[in-house]
Amino acid sequence: MSRVLVGVKRVIDYAVKVRVKPDKTGVVTEGVKHSMNPFDEIAVEEAIKLKEKKIATEVIAVSVGPTQSQEVIRTALAMGADRGVHVEVSGKDYDLLQPIHVSKILAKLALDEKADLVILGKQAIDDDSNQTAQMTAAVLDWPQGTFCNKVEKTDAGLTITREIDGGLEVIKTKIPAVLSADLRLNTPRYATLPNIMKAKKKPLKKITPKDLGVDTAPRIEVVSVEEPPVRQAGAVVPDVDTLVGKLKEGGHI
Amino acid sequence: MLLSRCTSKNLISPKIGIKFFSAKPKRDFKDARTQPKHSQAKSSSSFMMNVFRGKLETKEVFPYPDVLHADQKELITSFVGPFEKFFLESNNPTKNDENSKIDDEVLDQLWQLGAFGIQVPEKYGGLGLSNTQYGRLCEIIGQNDLSVGITLGAHQSIGFKGILLFGNEKQKEKYLPGLASEKVYAAFALTEPSSGSDAASIRTRAVKSDDGKYYIINGSKIWISNGGIADIMTVFAQTEQIDPETGEKKDKVTAFIVERSFEGVTNGPPEKKMGIKASNTTSVYFENVKVPIENVLGEEGEGFKVAMSILNNGRFGMGATLAGTMRVCIEKAVEHATNRVQFGKKIKEYGGIQEKISQMNILQYATESMAYTISQNMDQGSKEYHLEAAISKVFASESAWYVCDEAIQILGGMGFMKEAELERVLRDLRIFRIFEGTNDILRLFVVLTGIQYAGSHLKVLQNALKNPAANFGIVSSEISKRVSKSIGLGAIDFKPFVAPELLPYSQKTAACIESFGKTIEDLLVKYGKNIVNEQYILNRLSNAAIDIYAMVVTLSRSSRAYELNLPTAQHELNLTKALCIQASNRVMDNIQSTKAKSQMELLNIMGEIAGEVYTKGGVNTTHVITNC
Numbered sequence: 001m002s003r004v005l006v007g008v009k010r011v012i013d014y015a016v017k018v019r020v021k022p023d024k025t026g027v028v029t030e031g032v033k034h035s036m037n038p039f040d041e042i043a044v045e046e047a048i049k050l051k052e053k054k055i056a057t058e059v060i061a062v063s064v065g066p067t068q069s070q071e072v073i074r075t076a077l078a079m080g081a082d083r084g085v086h087v088e089v090s091g092k093d094y095d096l097l098q099p100i101h102v103s104k105i106l107a108k109l110a111l112d113e114k115a116d117l118v119i120l121g122k123q124a125i126d127d128d129s130n131q132t133a134q135m136t137a138a139v140l141d142w143p144q145g146t147f148c149n150k151v152e153k154t155d156a157g158l159t160i161t162r163e164i165d166g167g168l169e170v171i172k173t174k175i176p177a178v179l180s181a182d183l184r185l186n187t188p189r190y191a192t193l194p195n196i197m198k199a200k201k202k203p204l205k206k207i208t209p210k211d212l213g214v215d216t217a218p219r220i221e222v223v224s225v226e227e228p229p230v231r232q233a234g235a236v237v238p239d240v241d242t243l244v245g246k247l248k249e250g251g252h253i
Numbered sequence: 254m255l256l257s258r259c260t261s262k263n264l265i266s267p268k269i270g271i272k273f274f275s276a277k278p279k280r281d282f283k284d285a286r287t288q289p290k291h292s293q294a295k296s297s298s299s300f301m302m303n304v305f306r307g308k309l310e311t312k313e314v315f316p317y318p319d320v321l322h323a324d325q326k327e328l329i330t331s332f333v334g335p336f337e338k339f340f341l342e343s344n345n346p347t348k349n350d351e352n353s354k355i356d357d358e359v360l361d362q363l364w365q366l367g368a369f370g371i372q373v374p375e376k377y378g379g380l381g382l383s384n385t386q387y388g389r390l391c392e393i394i395g396q397n398d399l400s401v402g403i404t405l406g407a408h409q410s411i412g413f414k415g416i417l418l419f420g421n422e423k424q425k426e427k428y429l430p431g432l433a434s435e436k437v438y439a440a441f442a443l444t445e446p447s448s449g450s451d452a453a454s455i456r457t458r459a460v461k462s463d464d465g466k467y468y469i470i471n472g473s474k475i476w477i478s479n480g481g482i483a484d485i486m487t488v489f490a491q492t493e494q495i496d497p498e499t500g501e502k503k504d505k506v507t508a509f510i511v512e513r514s515f516e517g518v519t520n521g522p523p524e525k526k527m528g529i530k531a532s533n534t535t536s537v538y539f540e541n542v543k544v545p546i547e548n549v550l551g552e553e554g555e556g557f558k559v560a561m562s563i564l565n566n567g568r569f570g571m572g573a574t575l576a577g578t579m580r581v582c583i584e585k586a587v588e589h590a591t592n593r594v595q596f597g598k599k600i601k602e603y604g605g606i607q608e609k610i611s612q613m614n615i616l617q618y619a620t621e622s623m624a625y626t627i628s629q630n631m632d633q634g635s636k637e638y639h640l641e642a643a644i645s646k647v648f649a650s651e652s653a654w655y656v657c658d659e660a661i662q663i664l665g666g667m668g669f670m671k672e673a674e675l676e677r678v679l680r681d682l683r684i685f686r687i688f689e690g691t692n693d694i695l696r697l698f699v700v701l702t703g704i705q706y707a708g709s710h711l712k713v714l715q716n717a718l719k720n721p722a723a724n725f726g727i728v729s730s731e732i733s734k735r736v737s738k739s740i741g742l743g744a745i746d747f748k749p750f751v752a753p754e755l756l757p758y759s760q761k762t763a764a765c766i767e768s769f770g771k772t773i774e775d776l777l778v779k780y781g782k783n784i785v786n787e788q789y790i791l792n793r794l795s796n797a798a799i800d801i802y803a804m805v806v807t808l809s810r811s812s813r814a815y816e817l818n819l820p821t822a823q824h825e826l827n828l829t830k831a832l833c834i835q836a837s838n839r840v841m842d843n844i845q846s847t848k849a850k851s852q853m854e855l856l857n858i859m860g861e862i863a864g865e866v867y868t869k870g871g872v873n874t875t876h877v878i879t880n881c
């Protein structure tokens with residue numbers, strides 16, 4: 001195996017309390033702390049581990065998004081990726097960018113870069129789609145190993161332990177393949193400050209979807225973004241009878 | 254608090270710790286007098302120095318400095334996330350405190366992270382960051398764990414700073430790579446059992462071998478941060494020096510780079526402390542330690558200057574660190590105040606709580622504004638920032654103490670509980686008012702250095718006046734400066750520098766500076782060099798100076814926010830207005846109390862009280878029940 005492509009998305013930091021814009025067209029992103037999608041960090045870590053085990057020779061980090069997306073590519077480079085590709089999509093196009101677009105971009109890049117493995121996070125914590133890895137595999141017509149809990153290289157390809165409802169499932173795939181990282185796959189390392197400095201010198205290529213022949217024109221329209229409803233205050237009832245009565249009243253039983 | 258600031262004249266030996274101050278400006282009153290008559294007094298570009306002459310020198314304060322290039326800003330911004338993440342996810346300050354030790358694993362990670370060599374140039378394996386960039390990381394450290402902060406600070410802010418500032422190329426090549434990234438810890442060993450504030454009085458001695466190839470060091474140091482873990486120490490010792498002019502033998506301090514591997518270096522057990530428990534503090538003993546002559550740091554006999562420059566150079570970092578600490582205290586207080594209901598309302602609604610919260614923010618803003626003014630002045634190549642640095646250390650350490658204490662108060666009983674993680678911070682904060690120059694000594698340092706500067710100008714004028722015809726230039730220029738001053742209010746104008754709505758507040762500041770300069774001049778005329786014995790007056794002048802600096806850095810920073818139309822501009826203007834109202838009142842009060850008759854009476858009474866208590870050895874009153 002020679003090359004691993006990892007997807008890294010810039011998202012609002014998990015610790016930030018997300019607020020809806022007053023005009024309800026989306027959420028407030030300006031002046032808000034962003035970082036790499038946590039599942040993508042796990043994907044990057046897995047790719048670097050493969051390189052450290054000499055299974056992979058090169059790790060390429062890809063981010064699709066506005067200029068600031070380069071920050072998360074730099075983080076991936078600081079963690080140990082070798083080079084970065086920034087596919088620039090901004091403005092309205094980016095606001096309405098869907099997994100289908102991203103997977104077409106990633107698939108094309110995987111072919112152009114002659115990647116043997118594409119590793120993505122299982123989902124991004126902003127739109128929670130959980131579709132990109134699956135769609136990328138479909139576009140490429142490669143096997144997929146989603147929700148990876150463990151990835152082992154064998155002579156024939158990969159042995160993957162997947163997280164499924166209520167347990168684990170072990171599958172075998174050939175290479176090339178597309179994987180998506182689940183939470184317990186590994187513990188991502190820190191980007192140390194010296195490595196962040198070194199990362200500044202690693203190559204980062206900037207391209208557009210057009211260069212890849214992918215059309216990212218929006219096909220959907222956001223009608224309204226709403227805050228989740230505020231939880232109603234609860235009430236303490238004196239006894240079970242009253243409780244049953246209230247539940248009946250509310251049409252719950 | 255009050256008592257510690259006033260001591261009667263007759264209780265003070267005329268020497269006081271003046272030796273402490275001789276490090277920086279060599280010129281004192283005697284020097285000024287023996288100067289050639291024609292010389293112009295040296296002028297300084299330091300804002301605070303000039304305040305002592307009632308002059309506005311804007312170069313270093315207006316506009317608010319902005320020294321980092323875009324790529325430097327980008328670099329430091331890219332460091333912030335991972336650095337914060339490390340502290341939040343890997344370091345446990347409560348555990349460190351309970352174990353009186355930082356986890357080895359955490360220390361290893363800190364080394365990997367690059368945190369021990371932040372300002373070491375890249376060619377020696379460090380990150381090569383500027384002072385301002387370093388300050389940004391200090392803030393994060395201060396937000397998380399002050400024990401870790403002191404471990405890192407004792408290492409790089411003072412431990413090996415001497416090698417960065419005064420080391421020759423060989424010394425740098427030999428020591429910096431290990432210190433920056435190879436787990437070699439450093440310490441700064443100045444304090445001794447009989448020598449704390451009066452650092453020039455150290456007794457550790459270094460004797461040169463007959464062949465002149467090495468020194469033999471004997472002596473002991475106490476309370477040395479990292480003393481038990483350091484392999485490299487900057488050690489200060491008395492050495493016999495011969496005055497090249499008079500041939501006289503004289504003891505002078507020399508700085509040495511001492512390796513633990515040189516035989517004869519040992520340390521005591523870790524001290525048990527009130528706070529920063531996880532920072533290692535020990536005695537260090539030197540017994541016939543043979544130190545090669547190549548390990549003299551800076552010039553022989555210039556060690557005192559080396560020590561003071563190191564401390565002076567690192568002080569802004571304390572300001573940045575504590576600005577971070579205050580930020581966390583404020584967040585905790587706000588979080589509690591917005592959730593806690595008492596008397597049917599969220600306590601944040603009550604005026605008393607609101608006042609506390611805003612006061613905490615005013616102090617945090619001023620502390621942070623000072624730290625980044627100084628770090629950026631330093632990055633711009635300013636050499637004279639010692640008054641500002643000392644002020645920022647005093648202001649930051651006292652503000653942080655106040656802010657943490659108020660946060661605890663707002664949390665009520667919860668604030669007193671360990672789990673609120675404020676009691677540890679309060680304990681950790683206490684040392685900041687004591688080490689790296691006690692705040693009391695730094696107050697004296699600020700005011701006496703400023704007065705010396707003002708005095709040197711006054712002396713030049715007095716000398717020149719003896720022969721006005723020959724010194725026409727000096728006399729006319731000095732007189733004209735003074736004449737403009739005597740016109741009084743309005744000579745200082747901040748209008749070109751501040752946001753329009755700050756103008757009235759800046760006028761208060763201007764009046765303070767003018768009044769301050771005039772007062773210094775009057776007091777110099779009244780007391781002459783004996784002013785050094787008037788600590789009651791000196792402390793009040795120093796407090797006024799500190800407040801003036803606080804006003805000016807916030808005026809400048811908030812005007813910048815206004816100029817750039819930052820989303821927080823209005824808030825920053827408000828913080829500044831509030832600070833200017835409070836601080837200008839205090840300045841005028843302090844100035845008044847250096848002159849008012851009633852204050853002089855108070856001063857005398859206080860002196861007497863202290864004297865009586867000293868005689869008794871404690872409280873000197875008769876008990877109301879037993880009459881004895």
Ligand SMILES: Cc1cc2nc3c(=O)[nH]c(=O)nc-3n(C[C@H](O)[C@H](O)[C@H](O)COP(=O)(O)OP(=O)(O)OC[C@H]3O[C@@H](n4cnc5c(N)ncnc54)[C@H](O)[C@@H]3O)c2cc1C
Pocket residue numbers: 269270407440441442443444448449450451475476477478479526534684687688689690691692693694
């Ligand atoms: C936890 C910790 C870590 C430390 N780390 C280091 C380190 O790494 N390296 C190092 O060299 N030192 C270190 N020190 C020592 C520290 O710098 C000294 O404690 C400090 O300089 C004060 O000296 P002192 O304790 O001897 O107090 P003293 O100098 O004895 O002062 C006692 C009191 O008298 C006041 N005072 C003294 N002189 C005057 C005067 N002329 N007028 C009015 N008031 C005066 C002081 O302000 C103070 O309030 C550390 C201390 C502690 C507690």
Ligand SMILES: Cc1cc2nc3c(=O)[nH]c(=O)nc-3n(C[C@H](O)[C@H](O)[C@H](O)COP(=O)(O)OP(=O)(O)OC[C@H]3O[C@@H](n4cnc5c(N)ncnc54)[C@H](O)[C@@H]3O)c2cc1C
Pocket residue numbers: 593595596600603604605606662663664665666667669670
């Ligand atoms: C070590 C310890 C021992 C204790 N021992 C006992 C004991 O033996 N018996 C016992 O009954 N209790 C005891 N207490 C509880 C103690 O009396 C309470 O903590 C105290 O009364 C404050 O209440 P609180 O902590 O709920 O703070 P709160 O009442 O929530 O107050 C939080 C903050 O809001 C302020 N505040 C509240 N209301 C207003 C207002 N209207 N306007 C302006 N500001 C307001 C408060 O001054 C405070 O700063 C103990 C507490 C501790 C920590």
